[in-house]
Structures are given as structure tokens and as C-alpha cells.
Amino acid sequence: MAGLAKGLAVLEAFGPETPRLTISDAARATGLSRAAARRCLMTLVEAGYLAFDEKFFTPTPRVVRLGAVYAEAVPLPQLAGPHLLALREALDESVSLAVMEGDESLFVARSEVSRVFSAGVRVGARLPLYASATGYVLLAGLDENALDAYLERVEMVACTPRTIVDPGRLRERIAQVREEGVAVSDEELEVGLFALAVPVRDSRGDMVASISVSAAAARLDVADFRDRCARVMRQHADQLGRQL
Amino acid sequence: MAGLAKGLAVLEAFGPETPRLTISDAARATGLSRAAARRCLMTLVEAGYLAFDEKFFTPTPRVVRLGAVYAEAVPLPQLAGPHLLALREALDESVSLAVMEGDESLFVARSEVSRVFSAGVRVGARLPLYASATGYVLLAGLDENALDAYLERVEMVACTPRTIVDPGRLRERIAQVREEGVAVSDEELEVGLFALAVPVRDSRGDMVASISVSAAAARLDVADFRDRCARVMRQHADQLGRQL
DNA sequence: AACTTGCGTTCGGATAACGAACACATGTAT
DNA sequence: ATACATGTGTTCGTTATCCGAACGCAAGTT
Numbered sequence: 178m179a180g181l182a183k184g185l186a187v188l189e190a191f192g193p194e195t196p197r198l199t200i201s202d203a204a205r206a207t208g209l210s211r212a213a214a215r216r217c218l219m220t221l222v223e224a225g226y227l228a229f230d231e232k233f234f235t236p237t238p239r240v241v242r243l244g245a246v247y248a249e250a251v252p253l254p255q256l257a258g259p260h261l262l263a264l265r266e267a268l269d270e271s272v273s274l275a276v277m278e279g280d281e282s283l284f285v286a287r288s289e290v291s292r293v294f295s296a297g298v299r300v301g302a303r304l305p306l307y308a309s310a311t312g313y314v315l316l317a318g319l320d321e322n323a324l325d326a327y328l329e330r331v332e333m334v335a336c337t338p339r340t341i342v343d344p345g346r347l348r349e350r351i352a353q354v355r356e357e358g359v360a361v362s363d364e365e366l367e368v369g370l371f372a373l374a375v376p377v378r379d380s381r382g383d384m385v386a387s388i389s390v391s392a393a394a395a396r397l398d399v400a401d402f403r404d405r406c407a408r409v410m411r412q413h414a415d416q417l418g419r420q421l
Numbered sequence: 422m423a424g425l426a427k428g429l430a431v432l433e434a435f436g437p438e439t440p441r442l443t444i445s446d447a448a449r450a451t452g453l454s455r456a457a458a459r460r461c462l463m464t465l466v467e468a469g470y471l472a473f474d475e476k477f478f479t480p481t482p483r484v485v486r487l488g489a490v491y492a493e494a495v496p497l498p499q500l501a502g503p504h505l506l507a508l509r510e511a512l513d514e515s516v517s518l519a520v521m522e523g524d525e526s527l528f529v530a531r532s533e534v535s536r537v538f539s540a541g542v543r544v545g546a547r548l549p550l551y552a553s554a555t556g557y558v559l560l561a562g563l564d565e566n567a568l569d570a571y572l573e574r575v576e577m578v579a580c581t582p583r584t585i586v587d588p589g590r591l592r593e594r595i596a597q598v599r600e601e602g603v604a605v606s607d608e609e610l611e612v613g614l615f616a617l618a619v620p621v622r623d624s625r626g627d628m629v630a631s632i633s634v635s636a637a638a639a640r641l642d643v644a645d646f647r648d649r650c651a652r653v654m655r656q657h658a659d660q661l662g663r664q665l
Numbered sequence: 666a667a668c669t670t671g672c673g674t675t676c677g678g679a680t681a682a683c684g685a686a687c688a689c690a691t692g693t694a695t
Numbered sequence: 696a697t698a699c700a701t702g703t704g705t706t707c708g709t710t711a712t713c714c715g716a717a718c719g720c721a722a723g724t725t
Contacts, residue, residue, distance in 0.1 A: 178464040179681075180713070181428035185468055188487060196494035201672060210715060211673070220422040224429055225523075236491045238520045241529050243432060244488010245545020247480045250440035262535035276482045279469075285482050288533070291506035300544075301489020422713075424682070445703065454684055455704075 180217070183209055187217040188226060188240065197233040244301065247285065253386060254286045256420045257377075260388070260413040261288040267409050268390060271296060274377075275311040276386045278303065280331055282312045285386075296370060296391050307347055308336050310362035310374035311387040316347075317354040318376060318384020324351070339365045359407045360387075361399070369394050373406050375414045379421040388414045424461070427453055431461040432470060432484065441477040488545065491529065497630060498530045500664045501621075504632070504657040505532040511653050512634060515540060518621075519555040520630045522547065524575055526556045529630075540614060540635050548610060551591055552580045554618035555631040557604035561595050562620060562628020568595065583609045603651045604631075605643070613638050617650050619658045623665040632658045 190198060190206035198206070204214035218234050221227040225239045248254045257274045264272045265288040274286040281303040289295060298304070306312035306327070316324060333342040341347045354360045362372040374389035390406050434442060434450035442450065448458035462478050465471040469483045492498045501518045508516045509532040518530040525547040533539060542548070550556035550571070560568060577586040585591045598604040606616040618633035634650050 178424040178428060178460050180422040180424035181461060181464045182468045184422060184425035184428070185470070185487070188490060191490045191494045193493045199672080200674095212675090212715060213713080215673070216422045216713075217425060220425045224426045226429070236494050238491060238495075238522050238527050238529050240491045241488050241527060241545050242522075242547070243429070244485050244491075245543070246432060246435045247482060247484045247488075248543060248545060249437045250435045250480050251482075258533075259535075259539075262533060262539075266535045278482050278486075283482050283485060285485050289502075289506060291503075291510045295503075295506075299489070299492060301485050301492065303486070424712085443703080444705095456684060456706090457682080459704075460682070 180220075183207065183213060184217040184221060187214060188221060188236075191236050197235045199233060203234070252421065257286050257386070257388075257417055258288075260417050261286055264288070264388070264390070264410060264413050265290060268406050270390045270392050270406070273298060273311070273389050273391070274386055275304075275315070275374075275389060277306070277315045277318075280306060280327065282306055282309055282315050282387065292393075294393055298391070304366060305331075305333075305336070307331065307333050307342075308340050308362075308366045309389075310360040310372035310391075311389040313350055313354045313360035313362070314374045314376045314387040314389075315384065317351050317360070318378075324348075336366050337364055337368050339363065341365060358411060359403070361403065363399060364394055371397065371399065371402065373403060373410065375407070375410045377414045377421075378418045380419060385418070385421060388417075424464075427451065427457060428461040428465060431458060432465060432480075435480050441479045443477060447478070496665065501530050501630070501632075501661055502532075504661050505530055508532070508632070508634070508654060508657050509534060512650050514634045514636050514650070517542065517555070517633050517635070518630055519548075519559070519618075519633060521550070521559040521562075524550060524571065526550055526553055526559050526631065536637075538637055540611075542635070549575075549577075549580070551575060551577050551586075552584050552606075552610045553633075554604040554606035554616035554635075555633040557594055557598045557606070558618040558620045558631040558633075559628065560591075561598040561604070562622075568592070580610050581608055581612050583607065585609060602655060603647070605647065607643060608638055615641065615643065615646065617647060617654065619651070619654045621658045621665075622662045624663060629662070629665060632661075 186207045187203050190203055200211055200215045200218060203218055204211045222229045226237060227234045228237050261272045261274060269290060271289045273284050275282040275284045284298055284300055284302045287300050304312060306316050328344040335342050341350060360374045364370060370391060371394040372389055372391040374387045376384050377386040377388060379385050388410055430451045431447050434447055444455055444459045444462060447462055448455040462471060466473045470481060471478045472481050505516045505518060513534055515533045517528050519526040519528045528542055528544055528546045531544050548556060550560050572588040579586050585594060604618045608614060614635060615638040616633055616635040618631045620628050621630040621632060623629050632654055
């Protein structure tokens with residue numbers, strides 16, 4: 178069913194940089210012909226997922242129902258909820274749950290603290306695996322073949338001066354994460370952003386997700402922060418893993 | 422594009438009660454033929470939105486990306502975020518933002534407190550308009566014709582003994598909400614659940630959403646709770662409205 | 666004013682979706 | 696044990712849908 182795949186691609190073409198699209202915009206973003214994009218957009222309007230004002234198409238709240246399907250149907254995000262809340266309270270920092278999705282880490286649940294400077298990551302956000310604490314953890318869960326393939330495949334572009342762009346160094350970092358059971362990202366994704374991540378492994382020992390904490394680097398001492406967070410994070414991650 | 426509409430219906434067939442579906446399940450839930458449902462499911466697997474284990478289909482994290490489209494592209498949920506966080510901190514209660522979607526109120530953003538008994542509503546959850554505080558508020562935003570049509574159209578089924586099932590009584594309640602600017606739901610949706618909601622109106626004065634607070638009825642005195650919350654909720658709702 | 670560029674829309678032809686019919690497994694009554 | 700009933704997933708020829716070249720239109724450019 179080609180129409181379905183194309184329609185979903187069109188829907189995913191909307192995002193932070195492209196909150197409203199014309200027919201031609203959508204065609205360009207998806208690689209479809211204008212005619213095909215038009216058919217998709219029209220259908221999505223008819224189905225209630227998009228609004229149209231004679232010029233631009235914009236997503237309607239209805240798409241939220243689509244996203245909720247995962248949180249409602251899959252155990253992981255449901256079971257993770259209370260742990261994220263508890264961690265947020267314990268650490269007084271924003272906490273996230275991410276899984277590997279393609280070559281990115283995808284945030285599927287989050288519990289935020291109220292801060293003036295809050296990180297821009299939200300549920301649905303994606304980060305490169307090679308440039309985030311959560312990504313290091315998820316990569317550490319791959320077997321050697323899969324990791325080799327990833328390192329071969331992916332093109333690493335620097336997000337900040339500290340971003341790891343060398344496959345060899347990334348491999349070292351991942352080895353370190355495997356050993357220590359915690360990943361640290363100190364301004365490797367974004368200047369001023371510090372993050373800590375731990376693995377969530379299911380009862381079979383397979384990596385299924387990563388719990389992470391992020392905070393403004395200026396606000397904290399790295400070693401202190403790590404000592405304060407790592408243990409309780411690992412406790413919750415392990416407990417969550419046992420529930421899966 | 423019939424295929425697209427059908428595929429989205431199939432995807433929405435997954436939910437809390439139906440976390441995994443066979444081909445026949447999906448066909449039943451959507452009214453499609455088994456063959457058509459199969460084609461949709463196969464395509465959704467190919468596109469990465471569903472996983473298939475030779476028997477059951479389940480949603481993958483990828484669908485989260487679809488839902489995020491709304492939060493990423495539309496101003497309302499983005500601007501609401503900080504207000505919800507601030508309200509949560511101020512009231513120490515879970516706070517939600519809901520909009521009208523068809524004949525239901527749809528939760529599009531939420532900020533939760535860590536509690537042993539936390540309400541089951543999450544982002545993406547839907548409640549009947551006639552049985553929730555947030556619903557009363559949203560209905561109060563309709564003009565007379567639209568409200569008449571709604572009362573005519575909808576079939577009100579009691580969620581609890583206190584649920585309003587009489588159109589006349591609902592109309593009274595809505596009039597009360599219009600006058601007071603706050604809606605109260607005391608165990609009308611769920612036994613033991615108390616909720617308070619205020620309207621969010623854009624700069625033109627049109628109702629666009631509702632901010633609500635819910636808590637276990639046992640924990641609080643209704644009048645106290647209302648006095649404590651209503652003012653600060655209205656402040657944030659008004660401020661949010663002005664930003665739209 | 667003539668041309669270029671980009672837009673949204675149309676329409677006959679190619680192609681993909683439809684559902685009746687099929688094959689298979691499982692449970693149930695004879 | 697056998698035959699039946701019911702549910703499942705899959706196939707294949709026909710039909711209806713989706714495709715994209717071609718079109719008309721508006722706005723900027725030469």
C-alpha cells in the first residue's frame with residue numbers, strides 16, 4: 178500500500194523547522210510529486226490529522242492520538258513512568274527514557290523539572306547516537322557486528338567542538354560505558370549541556386532503553402553530579418528492567 | 422487516497438485495551454476486510470511503525486515521532502509547557518492541557534507529580550466532554566448552536582453515579598462554568614477523582630484549550646482545593662492565552 | 666510586454682488495491 | 696475417531712485507484 182507509506186512520510190515532514198507546509202513544500206520534503214503530495218495532504222485533512230487554510234497545512238491535535246498508541250500499548254513507557262517521576266524527585270533534574278530508533282536515540286518518555294533554562298528535548302525528539310549520553314549507552318548494547326556496521330555506516334558531524342567524530346574514539350567511549358555502566362556527555366551534544374545515562378536491560382539482559390538526566394553544565398560540578406545521580410539512576414533502571 | 426485513511430485507522434486501533442492485534446483483530450476493529458487490514462499492517466511494518474512476530478502486530482517507538490509532530494509544529498503545546506510546569510510546582514498537583522477533538526476532550530500536554538495513586542490520564546487520553554471538568558470548560562466555549570447540536574448528538578452514559586447524563590442539567594452546569602470561569606468535577610468521571618478546569622482563550626477570545634488539575638478526592642477538601650487552585654490556574658491560563 | 670519560475674490542479678492510462686475463493690489450523694459435537 | 700464448524704492467513708483475476716505529464720494561473724524578472 179504505497180499510499181499509506183507516502184502519507185505517513187508527509188505527516189512526518191512536519192516538524193519544528195517546518196510547522197506548516199504548502200503542497201510544494203511537502204512534495205519537496207518527501208520527494209513525492211506535487212500531485213501525490215496533494216493527494217496525501219487532502220486525505221490527511223479529510224481524516225482530521227491536518228488543517229488547511231487555503232494555503233498552508235498544519236497538524237491538528239488528532240495526531241497526538243497516533244503518538245499515544247505507543248505509550249498506551251507498549252509496557253516499557255508505562256512501567257517507566259513512575260520511575261522517571263521518582264528519579265525527577267530524587268535528583269531534582271529532568272529525566273528521560275530513550276530507545277534506539279534507526280541510527281538515532283528517540284525520546285519516548287520524559288519527566289521535567291521546572292527551570293528557567295530547560296533543555297529542548299521533548300518526547301519524540303531524536304538525537305544522534307554518537308553525540309549523546311543516551312546514545313553511548315544504547316550503542317553499548319549492540320553486539321560487535323552491529324556496532325561495526327553502525328560505525329561504518331554513520332557520518333559523524335560535530336555538534337559542538339567536543340563532539341566525538343572519530344570512530345576509534347567513539348569505540349573507546351563505548352567500551353568505557355560498558356565497563357562503568359554509566360555514560361557521560363559533557364557538552365558533546367550542545368554547548369552548556371551535561372548529561373548522564375544508564376542502561377535499561379530486560380530480564381534476558383538485552384538493552385532495551387536508556388534513562389538519562391540532563392542539566393546545564395554551568396550549574397554543577399561534573400564529578401559531584403555523577404556521584405549524586407549514578408547510583409539511584411542505576412537502581413531505578415535495574416528495577417525497571419526486571420519489570421519487563 | 423483510501424489506503425492512507427485506512428492505514429491510519431488501523432494504527433489507531435491499537436490502544437490500552439488492544440496493545441497487540443492479529444490481522445483479524447485489526448480487521449474487526451476497523452471494519453476493513455482481513456485482506457485490506459493485512460495490506461495495511463504489512464505496509465506499517467515495512468515503514469517501521471509496527472513490529473510483527475508471525476502472530477501479533479505491536480506498535481514500535483517510531484509512532485512516537487508521529488505524535489510529536491503536533492507538539493513540535495503547533496505553538497499551543499510549546500507555549501503551554503512552562504505554564505504547566507509552573508502550575509505543577511505551585512499547586513503540587515498534576516496539571517493537564519486539553520483541547521476539543523470531535524466529541525471528546527483530548528489531552529495534549531501534561532505535567533505530573535509523583536504520587537502513589539496517580540490518575541491514569543496521559544497525553545493522548547480522551548475523555549467524554551460531558552463527564553470531565555475539562556469537558557465542561559470546552560463545551561462552555563461553544564456557541565449556542567454548536568452546544569445544542571452537541572447535546573442533541575451525544576449519548577451520555579454514566580461513568581459514575583454522579584455523572585451528568587441529563588442534557589438539561591449539563592446545560593445548567595455549562596452556564597455555571599461560563600459565569601464562574603471555573604469548572605469542577607467531583608467524582609463525575611471516576612469514583613474518587615476530583616478535578617478543576619479553567620478555560621484558555623486566545624487573543625480573540627475564542628476558547629482554544631482547557632487547563633485542569635486532578636487529584637484524589639479523599640485527599641482534599643473540595644472548597645479549600647478550589648480556592649487554593651482556581652486563581653493561580655486562571656492567571657496562567659490567561660497568560661498563555663495572551664501568548665497565542 | 667515577453668519571458669521565467671513556481672504554484673496548484675486536471676485527466677487518461679498504468680498500476681495497485683479489492684474481496685471472493687482458497688488452504689490451513691484448531692476446537693467441538695457427533 | 697470422524698466429521699463438522701469456526702476461525703485464521705493468503706492468493707489471484709478484476710476493478711477502481713493512484714500516477715505524473717500536461718495544463719492554467721499568478722507573480723516576479725528581464
